Amino acid sequence: MKTLNRERIASRLAKSSVGIAGLGGLGSNIALALARAGVGRLLIVDFDEVEKSNLNRQAYTVDQVGMRKTEALMMNVAKANPDVDVTAYHHRLEVGKMADIFASVDVVIEALDDAATKAAFIEEISLAYPDKPLIAASGVAGIRGTERIQMRKSGTLYLVQDSQAPSCEDSVVLAPRVGLFAHWQASLALEILLGDIHDD
Amino acid sequence: MTIEVNTAKVEWVEGETIVDLLRRMNFIYPMLVIKIDGAVIPKSRYAEMIIPDGSVVEVIHLESGG
Numbered sequence: 295m296k297t298l299n300r301e302r303i304a305s306r307l308a309k310s311s312v313g314i315a316g317l318g319g320l321g322s323n324i325a326l327a328l329a330r331a332g333v334g335r336l337l338i339v340d341f342d343e344v345e346k347s348n349l350n351r352q353a354y355t356v357d358q359v360g361m362r363k364t365e366a367l368m369m370n371v372a373k374a375n376p377d378v379d380v381t382a383y384h385h386r387l388e389v390g391k392m393a394d395i396f397a398s399v400d401v402v403i404e405a406l407d408d409a410a411t412k413a414a415f416i417e418e419i420s421l422a423y424p425d426k427p428l429i430a431a432s433g434v435a436g437i438r439g440t441e442r443i444q445m446r447k448s449g450t451l452y453l454v455q456d457s458q459a460p461s462c463e464d465s466v467v468l469a470p471r472v473g474l475f476a477h478w479q480a481s482l483a484l485e486i487l488l489g490d491i492h493d494d
Numbered sequence: 495m496t497i498e499v500n501t502a503k504v505e506w507v508e509g510e511t512i513v514d515l516l517r518r519m520n521f522i523y524p525m526l527v528i529k530i531d532g533a534v535i536p537k538s539r540y541a542e543m544i545i546p547d548g549s550v551v552e553v554i555h556l557e558s559g560g
Contacts (some may be wrong), residue, residue: 412525
C-alpha cells in the first residue's frame with residue numbers, strides 16, 4: 295500500500311468518532327478493535343459492573359471483576375491505544391431518552407443485550423438521526439451456525455444477524471461467536487468512516 | 495395492488511394496519527423494528543398506521559444477546 299493512502303486512512307480515523315451502546319460481549323470487543331484501528335474518539339455507555347460470568351466473552355480481565363464496565367474498558371482501551379479520546383457514561387439507557395448522548399458521533403453502534411431494548415434503541419436513533427449510520431447486531435447466542443451470519447442493510451441501518459440463532463436465555467454466548475459479530479460491526483464502522491478512501 | 499414484505503410480494507389489503515399485517519403474515523416475534531419505504535415506524539403507531547398500496551415493508555426481528 296502506498297504510504298500516502300496509509301496516512302489518509304490513519305488521519306481520517308483519528309478524526310472520527312463512534313458511539314457504542316452496551317459494553318458486553320459486543321461493545322467491549324468493538325471498542326478495543328476500533329481503538330487499535332485508530333478511531334480517534336469513542337463514546338461508550340453501560341450501567342453495569344464486570345462480573346466473573348462475563349469473562350467468557352467480554353474484553354475484561356479477572357482483576358477487573360466488580361469494576362464499572364465503563365472504567366474497566368477505558369483502562370483496557372488506554373493500554374491498547376493511549377491516543378484514543380474516550381468519553382464514558384455509566385448510565386442505563388432508558389426507553390424514550392436514548393438518543394441525545396449520541397448526537398455528536400459519526401457512527402452509532404448498538405451493542406445491547408435485551409431484544410426489546412435493542413428494538414427501542416434502533417427505533418429512537420433512527421428517528422432522531424435519520425442520516426446517521428447505525429450498526430446493530432442480533433443472534434449472537436448459540437454454539438452453531440457461523441455460516442448463517444450475514445449483514446442486512448436498510449438505508450443507514452446495518453444489521454449483522456443470524457436470524458435462526460436462539461435467544462441468549464436458551465443458549466450460551468461465547469467469545470469466538472460474539473467476537474465475530476463485534477468485529478463485523480467494527481469493520482462496518484471503519485468502512486463507513488473511510489467512505490471514499492479505497493484499498494489500492 | 496401488492497406490497498413487498500421482506501422482499502416477498504404480498505397482496506395489498508385496503509385499510510390494513512401494521513398490526514393486521516403482522517397477524518396476516520404470522521410474524522409472532524415480539525421484538526421488531528419495522529420500516530415502511532425506508533422510514534422506521536414508531537411502535538406506538540403500529541395499531542393505527544395504514545399500509546399504503548405499493549409499500550416496501552421491512553420487518554426486522556431482534557434476538558436477545560450481546
